[in-house]
Amino acid sequence: MVQSLVESTMRGQVFACTKNSEEECFNRLLFGANKVYGPSAMKVKKGDFLFLLNLSNDVVYGIFKATSDAKMNIEPKAWGGRYPYQVKVEPVGRIIPLKNAKKLLKKLNIKRTTRMKRATTTRLLELYRPEGSTRDKWLHSLFGIREEKELKVRLESPRSWSLLSEAKRIERKVDEDIPMLEATTLWDFPKQSYGKHPKGDNKYPGVTPALIIWNLVWRYTEPVDLVLDPMCGSGTTIDVCKEEGRRVIGYDIAPIRPDIIQNDSREIPLSNDSVDLIFIDSPYGDNIRYNDHPDCIGKVSSETETFYDELEKVMKECHRVLKEGKVLGWLIGDQWVKKRFTPVGFKVYERLCKYFETLDIVCVTRRGQSSHTGLWYNRARRFNFFLRGFKYLLIMKKVSPDVLAKNKDARKIDWTYYKRKELGAS
């Protein structure tokens, strides 16, 4: 009974340190992560089993328990502020360092972005089991020690995992892999959603791939920040933000869920400078029939200037409600219809530049289009046109008018030119 209780609630997570940060982890009984591992670190709940991988000497220390849910800056001064996604821990008995840690974790399919479920956590815990103790006794004792709340740090001599019973490969699907932040300006998400719970409705016309929003949320906001989606369709932004602990407001001209507020985004009922991030996946023209609402901008053709004039009203409102220094992500795609190309992305970008500074432009692969069929691929080749393969994610920042004007001046860059082989040299 006790064992099944322990096992059913078991979750595990690996944190990392180096020879420079290890001592502070032990002294403060605190583990921390930077932005790269923040998304997985912030999923830790009180009671989870934790392990500390020292990247410098390749050992993984165990066993620890989280004594708090993960939070931002529990101890803001820890590690000079470099690892703000933090969790308080306590050792469970003596701390044992397992050698060859990177190889061991690889063998068990454990990454720092893996939220380990029962099976993997048990497998890793077992490597810390004292010789002579049975698996069942060991799990019982783990539970008991937790009750006693042993808080002291007592370090044991290192143990080589290769001497212990062989760590068997386990089924990956039992663990939840937390996504990693995109590092380049080319994003390709094979599925509309990710994780355990669906985000938005993948049947909604023009639904946004949830990882686009996830990436913006993690790059440009912190927990509890306020995110706004003025045209939130099936609510993908709401679902992503709720899971990531951000506050969120979603409007749409024709809401399809009770948590979406009916509103025309050309007039946003929020005060000036009140929002930390805006994401908007607007209509790209009149190619999709979203609803029958007369004020739906998706009824206006992107071949007309009216379309951009109406979107500009939305841009102005976004600019007004966004805090200075904060970010707007606008997803938009071009149009090719009946032998005419319209650079919708460039035209929307041009309008945005009147108000915002450009942070970057990301190219997002278009998948799941109704035209992505063999028939359409064949037609595109035969009749010499291209199917739309990407959308633009325009990442814009609200800056003061002075900065916006100044950013137009060219700068003098001291480039580092790398030495190349001389031309013609063999």
Ligand SMILES: C[S@@+](CC[C@H](N)C(=O)[O-])C[C@H]1O[C@@H](n2cnc3c(N)ncnc32)[C@H](O)[C@@H]1O
């Ligand atoms: C591409 S969809 C958004 C998809 C959404 N991000 C999702 O993942 O489901 C564009 C949305 O803009 C909404 N829309 C069009 N005109 C609007 C307006 N004037 N005000 C607010 N929403 C509008 C449409 O109803 C539609 O849901």
